[in-house]
Amino acid sequence: MNRLRTIFLAPSAAFTVILFLIPLSIIVAYSFLTRGVYGGVVGPWTLENYQRLFDPLYGIILWRSLVMSTLATILCLVIAFPLALFIARASDRAKGIYLYLVILPFWTSFLVRTYAWMFLLRDTGFINTILTSLHIIREPLPLLYNETAVVVGLVYGYLPFAVLPLFSNLDRLDKNLLESAADLGATPWQTLYKVIIPLCAPGLRAAGVLVFIPCLGAYLTPDLLGGGKSIMIGNLIQNQFTTARDWPFGSAISLALMALVMVLLVSLLRQDGEEAL
Amino acid sequence: MKQSRFLGLFAALVYAFLHVPLLLLCAFSFNSSKFTVWEGFSLEWYRQMFADTQLAEAAWNSLVIALASTVLSTIIGTLCAYGLWKRGSKWLSGSLYLSLVTPEIVTGISMLAFFQWVFRYWQVQLGMHTVILAHVAFSIAYVLLVVMARLRTAEPALEEAALDLGANEWQAFKLVTLPMLKPGIAAAALLAFTVSFDDYVITAMVAGVDSETLPMVLYAMARRGANPVVSAISTVIFLGFGALILISDRMQKA
Amino acid sequence: MENALALTALNKSFPSHKVVDGISLNVPKGCFYSLLGPSGCGKTTILRMIAGFAEPDSGEINLNGKRLNGLRPYERPVTTVFQSYALFPHLTAAENIAFGLERRGEKPAEIAPKVKRMLELVGLEHRADRVPANLSGGEKQRTALARALVVEPELLLLDEPLSALDPALRKRVRLELKQLQKQLGITFLFITHDQEEALSLSDQIAVMNKGKIEQIGTPQEIYLAPATRFVAGFLGAVNWVDGIGIRPESTRISRQKPAEPTKSTTAKVVTSTFLGDCFHIETTTENGTAITAQVAFNEEPFAPGESVHVYWHASDELPVRG
Numbered sequence: 001m002n003r004l005r006t007i008f009l010a011p012s013a014a015f016t017v018i019l020f021l022i023p024l025s026i027i028v029a030y031s032f033l034t035r036g037v038y039g040g041v042v043g044p045w046t047l048e049n050y051q052r053l054f055d056p057l058y059g060i061i062l063w064r065s066l067v068m069s070t071l072a073t074i075l076c077l078v079i080a081f082p083l084a085l086f087i088a089r090a091s092d093r094a095k096g097i098y099l100y101l102v103i104l105p106f107w108t109s110f111l112v113r114t115y116a117w118m119f120l121l122r123d124t125g126f127i128n129t130i131l132t133s134l135h136i137i138r139e140p141l142p143l144l145y146n147e148t149a150v151v152v153g154l155v156y157g158y159l160p161f162a163v164l165p166l167f168s169n170l171d172r173l174d175k176n177l178l179e180s181a182a183d184l185g186a187t188p189w190q191t192l193y194k195v196i197i198p199l200c201a202p203g204l205r206a207a208g209v210l211v212f213i214p215c216l217g218a219y220l221t222p223d224l225l226g227g228g229k230s231i232m233i234g235n236l237i238q239n240q241f242t243t244a245r246d247w248p249f250g251s252a253i254s255l256a257l258m259a260l261v262m263v264l265l266v267s268l269l270r271q272d273g274e275e276a277l
Numbered sequence: 278m279k280q281s282r283f284l285g286l287f288a289a290l291v292y293a294f295l296h297v298p299l300l301l302l303c304a305f306s307f308n309s310s311k312f313t314v315w316e317g318f319s320l321e322w323y324r325q326m327f328a329d330t331q332l333a334e335a336a337w338n339s340l341v342i343a344l345a346s347t348v349l350s351t352i353i354g355t356l357c358a359y360g361l362w363k364r365g366s367k368w369l370s371g372s373l374y375l376s377l378v379t380p381e382i383v384t385g386i387s388m389l390a391f392f393q394w395v396f397r398y399w400q401v402q403l404g405m406h407t408v409i410l411a412h413v414a415f416s417i418a419y420v421l422l423v424v425m426a427r428l429r430t431a432e433p434a435l436e437e438a439a440l441d442l443g444a445n446e447w448q449a450f451k452l453v454t455l456p457m458l459k460p461g462i463a464a465a466a467l468l469a470f471t472v473s474f475d476d477y478v479i480t481a482m483v484a485g486v487d488s489e490t491l492p493m494v495l496y497a498m499a500r501r502g503a504n505p506v507v508s509a510i511s512t513v514i515f516l517g518f519g520a521l522i523l524i525s526d527r528m529q530k531a
Numbered sequence: 532m533e534n535a536l537a538l539t540a541l542n543k544s545f546p547s548h549k550v551v552d553g554i555s556l557n558v559p560k561g562c563f564y565s566l567l568g569p570s571g572c573g574k575t576t577i578l579r580m581i582a583g584f585a586e587p588d589s590g591e592i593n594l595n596g597k598r599l600n601g602l603r604p605y606e607r608p609v610t611t612v613f614q615s616y617a618l619f620p621h622l623t624a625a626e627n628i629a630f631g632l633e634r635r636g637e638k639p640a641e642i643a644p645k646v647k648r649m650l651e652l653v654g655l656e657h658r659a660d661r662v663p664a665n666l667s668g669g670e671k672q673r674t675a676l677a678r679a680l681v682v683e684p685e686l687l688l689l690d691e692p693l694s695a696l697d698p699a700l701r702k703r704v705r706l707e708l709k710q711l712q713k714q715l716g717i718t719f720l721f722i723t724h725d726q727e728e729a730l731s732l733s734d735q736i737a738v739m740n741k742g743k744i745e746q747i748g749t750p751q752e753i754y755l756a757p758a759t760r761f762v763a764g765f766l767g768a769v770n771w772v773d774g775i776g777i778r779p780e781s782t783r784i785s786r787q788k789p790a791e792p793t794k795s796t797t798a799k800v801v802t803s804t805f806l807g808d809c810f811h812i813e814t815t816t817e818n819g820t821a822i823t824a825q826v827a828f829n830e831e832p833f834a835p836g837e838s839v840h841v842y843w844h845a846s847d848e849l850p851v852r853g
Contacts, residue, residue, distance in 0.1 A: 004446045004447060004450070005360045005363050005364060006360075008356040008357065008359055008360035009356070009357060009360035009361070009366065009369065011352075011353045011356065011357070012353050012354065012356065012357035012360075012369065012373070012417050012421075013357075013369055015353065015413060015414050015417055016369060016372045016373060016376070016414075016417070019388060019391070019410060019411065019413075019414035020372060020375075020376045020379075020384075020387075020414060021372060022391060023384075023387035023388050023390060023391035024379075024387050026387065026390045026391055026394055027383075027386070027387045027390060030390060079291055079294075082283075082284055082287045082288070082291075083287065083288050083291045085284060086284040086285065086287065086288040087288075089284070098288075101292055101295070101296070102295065104295075104296075104519070104522075105295050105296060105299055107471060107518050107519075107522055108299065108511075108514060108515045108518050108519075109474070109475045109492065109495075109511070109514050109518075110475055110477070111475070111477055111492050111495050111496060111499065112299070112302075112495075112510075112511040112514055112515060113298075113299065114499075115302070115495070115499045115507055115508075115511060116298040116299050116301070116302045116511070117298060118499060118503075119298070119301070119302050119305070119313075119503070119508065120298055120301065122502075122503060124312060124313060124503055125313060125503075126301055126305075126313050129312070129313040129314055133314070156294070156295075156298070159291075159295065188281065213378055213380075214380070216380070217379075217380020217381065217382060217383065218380075219380075219381060219382045219478050220477060220478065220496075224496075224499060224500070234380060234381075234382040234478075237382050237383065237386060238382055238385075238386070241386045241389065241482075247390065250386060251386075251390075254382075254383040254386060254387070257380055257383060258379065258380075258383060261378055261379070261380065265378060432615060432617060434613045434614075434615050434617035435617050435619065435620075437582075437584055437604070437611075437613070437617065438611070438613060438617035438618075438619070439619075439630070440583070440584075440603070440604035440605050441582055441583075441604050441605075441609075441610055441611045441679075442605075442610060442630050442631035442634055442678065442679075442682065443605045443631050443634035443635055443682065444605055444630075444634050445603070445605050448634065452619075452630075453619055456621040457620065457621060
C-alpha cells in the first residue's frame, strides 16, 4: 500500500512544494531584502520593510482594512443569522431550495457580482437614475467609490460563507430544546438570547472567521467599488508589486497579512477543534 | 415548526439583496439604450459582444485554461485525497489547507516572484502554461476538500473486502473506491472549473501577453466605465454557470 | 485430524496495550471453530492478522502448511465475511459474487455458472440483479457469505456476521450457516461475543479474554467444565458459593430441608420473576451471598421474604480450576 500511496501523493506534493511553499519562501526572503534601483531585489538583509508597516502612511491602510473587514463581518453575521434560522426551521424539502438560493449567486463569477454593484451604484447607475427620474434628487448621489460601497460589496461577496456554517449549527440544534424553552414560558426573544445564540457560539465563530479572512485579503472589491480612495491591504500589496515596484515591502505586507490570517485560524481551531472547518 | 412572520420577511429581503442586483444587470443587458433607462428590447449588446474578437479570444483562453486545470487538478487532487485518507500527512494536508486560506493576492504575487526567479535561469516567459500551472496549484486544495468529505463517509471495510477477494491495491482503488467517489469527483471538478474560470487576481499576476482571460478583459472593461456589453457577458456567464449546475445536479441524481 | 490453520505464539501490541498475547491454537480441517470473547479481547485483531489486514509483531500463521506471514491479503487463500458485510454498493449481488473470481482471472464463461450455483445455494436466484441498497439485511448477509465462499477459500473468516441481523432472523440464519458449512466442508473461523451463537454453531471453541486464550474445547466441555471463573461466567450465569460455581438451572429451592444427600444452605427470597417457561428466583444467604435459581413454573410460587432451602447436587458443581 505504501508504494501506491507514495505515487498518489507525489504529484500534489510536487505542486504544493514547487508552486506554493517555494514561492512563499521566496516572499519570506524578499521581505528581508532591499529594493534595487530599477525595482529588483538586492542585499543587504534588513528589517526595514517590517518597520515601514508602522509608517502612518501605510498604517492607515492596514487600519482601514481591519475596520472595514470587521464591519463587513458583523453585518454578515447579523444578516446571516436570522436567514440561517429561517432555513433551519423550514421543511426538509424547502431547506434544499433555500440553501440553493443562497449559493446560486456564489457560483457566478465574482467579477460579475462586483460589476452588478457598480451597475447599481455608479452616478449614471440604476439607483441614481431611478431617484433622479422620480425627482427625489437632482444631482446623482456619490454612491460608488467610497468605503460604504466596499463594505456592501464585501457583505454581498461573502454572505454565503456566514450562512452555511450558521445553518449547519442551527440545523443540528435539537428542535425539542427550542420547544421546551417555549413551554417553560420563554418568549421567542428570550429563547433566542438564552438558548439559541449561546448554543450557536461555534457556528458564529466559524462564520465570523470564514468571512473576516477573505475580507481582510480582498483585492477586487476595494479596487472596483472603492476606487483609489478606499484601498485595502490587498491593493497595497498589488501596488507594491506593480506600480511601485517595491517587492521587498510588498512581501513584508503579504507576510503580515498571512500572519493575521494564521492567528485567526489558529484561535478558531483552538476553540472548536477541526470540525469548525 | 411555525415560521415567524418577522423571519419570513427578513429572509425575503436577504434573498432580494442576493438576487435583485444580478437580475437587474441581466435585464438591462437587453435594453436598447446605453443608459440605465429602459427604452426597449434589443440584442444590440449581444451582437457587439459576439463581434468582439478580443473577447472571443479571451473567452477561448479561459475555457482552455479552465478545462486543462480542471482535468489536472481533479486527477491530482483525487489521488491526493485518497493517499491522505489511507494515511495522513500533516505537512501536506497542512500546506494544502494553508493554500486555501491564503489571500489570493498573496498567492498571486508569490507565484509571480517565483516565475520571475525561475525565468532568470530558464529562458521561458509568462503565458498560458504559467496560468494553467498556477490554476492547478490552487485548485488541488478545493478538489481535496470535496473528495475528502466524500471519503470520510466511506466504509474502510470495502477496500479490505476487495483485497480479501484477491484485488491488489490498485484494483481495489480502481474497482471499488473510485466508482464510489464518482459523485464527489464530479462535484470537485465542477468547483475546480468554476474557480479557474472565475479567477482574476492570481491569473492577472501570472498571465503573459498571449494569455489574456475573460475575467481580465471583463475587469478592464468594468474599470473603463458603464458598458452594457459587460452586462451582456455577465448574463451569458450567469446563465452558463446556472446551466452547468443544473446539469451536474441532474447527473448526480440520476 | 489434520490441521488447517495453526497459530503459534502470536503477539500484537498497540501503542496503549498488548491486544494479542502469545496466542497459539490449531484449527482442524473442515472444523467450525469459534473465537469467543468480550469486545476488546483481541479476537478481531487475530482475524485481521490471518486475513492480512494487520501483521503480528511476532509469531507464525500457517495455513495447510503454508506460512502466511508477510503475504498481502490478496495473496492469501483466505476470505472474510465482514461484520458490516462490506458489499460493493455499485455492484449487483451477482457482480459482488463474481468479483473474487474475476480477480483470479477466470473467464466469464467459467464465472457465470459458478455464480449461478452459489446464488442457488444461498437462495438468492431472484435477487441476482439487485444492488445491496435494495437487499434486505438477511439477503445482504447471504450475499456476503456467497461472495466469500465462491472462490473456495482454504479458510473462511466470519467476523460477527450475524450481529447486524434482528434476533428472530439470527436464529434461522444460524441454522443455515451450520448446514452450509457441513455441506461444503470448508474450515470456518467464526468470531463472536455471543456465547449462545458459539455454543450452538461450533465444533470447537476458544474462549479469549484480554488477549489470551482461557480455554479451548467443545461446546459441552466449555459450558459444563469451564477451566476458569471467567469462562464459567462468560458462558452463562453462575452462583458462586464459597468458591464453588453452580449454574442457576442446576440450583433447586424448597421450603423443607431436602432429604437427599445434597449440599444445601438456607436463604431468603429477594425477588421472584416469572419468565414464561420458568421462575427466576433471587435469594440471599445469611452471610450475604446472592444465589439465583431457575425453577419450573408448575411449582407453588415463592414469595419475597420467604425462608427457603437452596440446594444442588455435587455433580452439578462446575469444576473450575482457576
